[in-house]
Amino acid sequence: MDQLTQLERKSVYILREAYSAFKSLCMLWSVGKDSTVLVWLARKAFFGHVPFPLVHIDTSFKIPEMIAYRDRLAAEWGLSIIYGQNEGAIASRQTFPDGAIDRIACCAALKTEALRQTLSGKGKRYRFNQATRAYEVESNPEPFTGVIVGARADEEGSRSKERYFSPRDYESAWRVEDQPPEFWNQFNTDFAPGTHVRIHPLLDWTELEVWQYIRREGIPTVSLYYDQGDGKRYRSLGCAPCTAPIASTARNVDEVIEELRSGRLKNVPERSGRAQDEADGGGLERLRRDGYM
Amino acid sequence: MRDPKANWEPAPAAAAGPRVSIAVVGHVDHGKSTVVGRLLADTHSLPDGKLAQVKALCERTSKPFEYAFIVDALTDERSQGITIDAARTFFSSAKRDYVLIDAPGHIEFLKNMVTGASRADAALLVIDAREGVQQNSKRHGYLLSMLGVQQIAVLISKMDLVDYAREAFEQIVREYRTFLGQIGVRVLHFIPVSGARGDNLASRSAQMDWYPGPTVLEMLDDVRVSQANVDQPMRFLVQDVYKFTRSGDERRIVAGEIVSGRLKVGDQVVFYPSGKSARVKAIEGFNMPSRMEVRAASSAVGFTLEDQIYITRGEVASLLGQPRPEVSTRLRAKLFWLAPAPLKPKHEYLLRIGSAKTRMQLEHVVRVLDAVTLAASDKQQVDRHEVADCVLELKKGIAFDVLSVTPETGRFVIVGDHRICGGGIVQERLDDRQSETREKVFLRNFKWERSDITPELRSEVYNQKPALLLITGTAQSQRKALAKGLEKRLFAEGKTVYYLGMGSFLYGVDADEKAHGPEARVGHIRRLAEVANILLDAGILLIVTARELRREDVETIKTVVYSDDVHVVWSGDSITTDVECDLQLPDDLDVESGIGELKTFLHKSGVIFKPNW
Numbered sequence: 001m002d003q004l005t006q007l008e009r010k011s012v013y014i015l016r017e018a019y020s021a022f023k024s025l026c027m028l029w030s031v032g033k034d035s036t037v038l039v040w041l042a043r044k045a046f047f048g049h050v051p052f053p054l055v056h057i058d059t060s061f062k063i064p065e066m067i068a069y070r071d072r073l074a075a076e077w078g079l080s081i082i083y084g085q086n087e088g089a090i091a092s093r094q095t096f097p098d099g100a101i102d103r104i105a106c107c108a109a110l111k112t113e114a115l116r117q118t119l120s121g122k123g124k125r126y127r128f129n130q131a132t133r134a135y136e137v138e139s140n141p142e143p144f145t146g147v148i149v150g151a152r153a154d155e156e157g158s159r160s161k162e163r164y165f166s167p168r169d170y171e172s173a174w175r176v177e178d179q180p181p182e183f184w185n186q187f188n189t190d191f192a193p194g195t196h197v198r199i200h201p202l203l204d205w206t207e208l209e210v211w212q213y214i215r216r217e218g219i220p221t222v223s224l225y226y227d228q229g230d231g232k233r234y235r236s237l238g239c240a241p242c243t244a245p246i247a248s249t250a251r252n253v254d255e256v257i258e259e260l261r262s263g264r265l266k267n268v269p270e271r272s273g274r275a276q277d278e279a280d281g282g283g284l285e286r287l288r289r290d291g292y293m
Numbered sequence: 294m295r296d297p298k299a300n301w302e303p304a305p306a307a308a309a310g311p312r313v314s315i316a317v318v319g320h321v322d323h324g325k326s327t328v329v330g331r332l333l334a335d336t337h338s339l340p341d342g343k344l345a346q347v348k349a350l351c352e353r354t355s356k357p358f359e360y361a362f363i364v365d366a367l368t369d370e371r372s373q374g375i376t377i378d379a380a381r382t383f384f385s386s387a388k389r390d391y392v393l394i395d396a397p398g399h400i401e402f403l404k405n406m407v408t409g410a411s412r413a414d415a416a417l418l419v420i421d422a423r424e425g426v427q428q429n430s431k432r433h434g435y436l437l438s439m440l441g442v443q444q445i446a447v448l449i450s451k452m453d454l455v456d457y458a459r460e461a462f463e464q465i466v467r468e469y470r471t472f473l474g475q476i477g478v479r480v481l482h483f484i485p486v487s488g489a490r491g492d493n494l495a496s497r498s499a500q501m502d503w504y505p506g507p508t509v510l511e512m513l514d515d516v517r518v519s520q521a522n523v524d525q526p527m528r529f530l531v532q533d534v535y536k537f538t539r540s541g542d543e544r545r546i547v548a549g550e551i552v553s554g555r556l557k558v559g560d561q562v563v564f565y566p567s568g569k570s571a572r573v574k575a576i577e578g579f580n581m582p583s584r585m586e587v588r589a590a591s592s593a594v595g596f597t598l599e600d601q602i603y604i605t606r607g608e609v610a611s612l613l614g615q616p617r618p619e620v621s622t623r624l625r626a627k628l629f630w631l632a633p634a635p636l637k638p639k640h641e642y643l644l645r646i647g648s649a650k651t652r653m654q655l656e657h658v659v660r661v662l663d664a665v666t667l668a669a670s671d672k673q674q675v676d677r678h679e680v681a682d683c684v685l686e687l688k689k690g691i692a693f694d695v696l697s698v699t700p701e702t703g704r705f706v707i708v709g710d711h712r713i714c715g716g717g718i719v720q721e722r723l724d725d726r727q728s729e730t731r732e733k734v735f736l737r738n739f740k741w742e743r744s745d746i747t748p749e750l751r752s753e754v755y756n757q758k759p760a761l762l763l764i765t766g767t768a769q770s771q772r773k774a775l776a777k778g779l780e781k782r783l784f785a786e787g788k789t790v791y792y793l794g795m796g797s798f799l800y801g802v803d804a805d806e807k808a809h810g811p812e813a814r815v816g817h818i819r820r821l822a823e824v825a826n827i828l829l830d831a832g833i834l835l836i837v838t839a840r841e842l843r844r845e846d847v848e849t850i851k852t853v854v855y856s857d858d859v860h861v862v863w864s865g866d867s868i869t870t871d872v873e874c875d876l877q878l879p880d881d882l883d884v885e886s887g888i889g890e891l892k893t894f895l896h897k898s899g900v901i902f903k904p905n906w
Contacts, residue, residue, distance in 0.1 A: 002311070005590075006311045008592045012592070017532065017648075020532060043579050043580070044593045045548075046579075047535065047537070047548075047578070048579045049540050167711075179404075179405070180712040181408045181713050183407050183411030183412070184412070184700075184701075185647070185701060186713060188713055190643070190708055204381075268342075
């Protein structure tokens with residue numbers, strides 16, 4: 001059995017375990033390559049369907065093309081999409097691009113806090129209406145108790161210590177010293193009231209394997225990942241002000257794979273274009289303990 | 294469905310085989326992280342700038358650089374100097390790709406070592422040449438064997454600090470080999486290494502020409518990747534039965550994972566613990582070529598059946614004509630315990646094997662073993678970090694295998710207080726009181742004539758789930774008034790409900806049964822349950838009253854009728870038998886309020902879909 005099939009099999013098993021264990025389940029979808037592979041794996045697991053909502057945290061600073069791509073796939077694949085954002089911080093211009101705070105504080109406000117509010121249902125949730133193709137405010141939002149996230153162990157140090165099923169306390173905090181054991185094909189799907197569980201089906205995947213799987217399955221990806229003729233492309237997608245494209249002439253999936261495997265990116269960290277990593281001492285531990293994805 | 298853009302050409306050579314996972318274990322401070330960090334550096338597997346980044350950080354914090362810091366990426370661990378959690382790092386040899394799982398050596402974090410090591414193809418167990426065999430060298434060795442990691446190499450580390458002395462190496466080898474012999478574990482190699490100097494890791498040491506064996510990298514390249522059990526009896530763990538009708542999909546797909554054997558279209562599958570059976574109609578998948586057969590380790594499996602039988606998550610599918618899985622509520626197991634609170638009798642836990650889950654209790658401890666000294670004791674509890682031989686009592690019968698067929702159906706975890714607390718391996722199926730009744734049920738379910746009307750359709754039309762509500766209590770209790778009142782109320786609300794008193798049954802269905810007294814009781818109860826099973830199959834909500842039901846009666850009923858559909862209510866202040874009930878109604882509750890409580894209970898249990906009050 002090849003590596004991709006083995007990875008797919010395990011991810012699918014985890015997704016199905018999550019679906020049967022959590023009544024109120026959602027999946028975070030940043031529309032980046034990893035979480036899009038995750039959506040695809042859900043379609044594998046549930047035979048063409050995605051039986052839970054996809055939650056997108058909109059910082060309002062995302063590259064516009066990402067939002068267009070999100071809404072196109074939502075319609076094409078019949079996805080149920082919810083987005084949420086920290087409207088207070090955005091309206092009062094308490095952000096890094098507005099010059100009010102540093103990058104880390106901005107991530108904490110526009111991502112971590114927005115995520116916390118959206119997951120708990122305390123913040124406004126906007127749901128995509130398949131019929132009108134428009135977003136509507138969701139009434140009576142319920143807290144999500146299971147949250148599927150596309151984190152991979154090879155991304156950076158703190159993610160390499162994650163469990164497949166990772167309990168979070170009522171504040172969304174990750175207590176890395178106190179994680180329950182998880183072994184064989186058994187996971188911590190049981191949880192105390194008021195807490196939630198983060199589920200990581202992509203933990204064992206590497207960046208290269210994500211791309212190889214995109215090629216094998218023919219998964220559509222946003223064109224920002226490819227050189228459009230100016231010798232630049234994005235390797236990792238985030239907010240426009242904190243994400244820089246890398247110099248690359250890879251124009252399609254094949255060329256990206258070639259570049260990662262044997263080309264000049266072989267030994268360059270994937271998130272080297274993400275400024276907040278550097279600001280957090282080379283890892284994301286501080287952000288992640290507080291509930292960052 | 295298959296995407297025309299998909300590219301099904303075989304993956305290129307570098308990613309052809311599965312990645313090999315290697316756990317690195319051993320006592321705290323014996324140099325595990327250093328070995329891993331050095332191996333990454335020497336095989337050029339570190340991202341550009343990583344080494345410089347860690348060195349710069351060491352400079353800023355005025356600490357001497359160590360290779361271990363590369364792996365211990367969390368700030369917590371840098372300050373404490375020990376690995377808290379298992380960290381995964383990826384690297385490649387010239388031959389293939391690896392993931393190294395660096396497991397913590399501190400006793401406090403044994404749960405993390407287990408987490409890291411449980412999924413490994415092989416393990417490197419590191420022992421410090423100066424300190425020799427320590428507690429966790431032994432404990433980790435023992436746990437590796439219980440976790441099913443069979444390929445183990447022992448690295449004697451920090452050889453540079455003992456001047457590469459052969460004597461020091463051989464003494465540790467002798468001592469550790471004796472320990473392994475006592476627990477029946479064999480290792481592949483003992484390798485003398487130095488993480489700080491890189492001896493015998495990626496390249497052969499010039500300092501130890503007395504050592505003839507492989508380097509660590511050579512040893513890793515020889516590790517065999519575990520093969521799928523394709524030639525064993527078929528076992529398929531049912532994760533769920535999906536029907537996405539709302540998305541316009543009428544397929545009723547049994548979804549799960551095939552862990553051993555092969556399954557093909559047309560095969561007669563038998564599900565356990567129910568004993569229900571049907572033929573495979575089609576193998577289902579998304580965006581993949583259509584298939585007639587799947588085998589162990591296939592991707593994302595699901596299948597549809599020719600007959601619409603009612604099965605649920607937790608069943609194990611097997612093939613007719615092949616050895617079937619065991620089913621019982623009692624089993625003997627070897628387990629290890631990781632939670633701070635001990636495993637004790639008379640406490641309730643959850644046990645999970647494969648996708649099955651049931652409440653359980655520790656019946657008794659056969660013996661407890663200290664995983665370090667191997668001293669045995671017969672105390673009746675299992676403390677943290679101990680290994681024990683126990684008898685477990687489950688609340689409902691589930692399907693499992695004893696060792697031989699495939700590990701997936703013979704390994705379990707125990708959950709307490711929302712967390713996995715321990716795990717183990719089933720050693721033996723033990724008889725329980727229901728063994729005889731269960732065999733009758735298997736045959737009945739196998740022979741059952743299926744109707745074309747599915748349970749789901751009945752449920753949809755009746756707007757309820759079939760259920761058996763047992764209302765019991767003393768002779769003076771209001772059980773009959775409650776039962777009749779509830780029937781009347783639900784009937785008026787359009788439910789398909791029926792009340793059956795024990796008396797109506799005994800003098801009718803049971804009229805020609807001559808035997809009386811305690812011996813006959815099992816038979817009476819079993820027949821009552823069979824009648825209930827027919828009514829439930831018809832989609833009915835059946836209310837039965839009986840005086841002072843006992844635990845064994847309910848066990849029998851739950852063996853005959855699908856156990857999740859059975860609900861037990863005790864009417865009265867004091868429970869006079871050993872029965873366990875799901876709801877108790879006090880004596881001074883008037884009938885009207887009692888009916889209200891029963892309705893709320895049925896709603897919460899998911900029997901009645903829409904509350905009408």
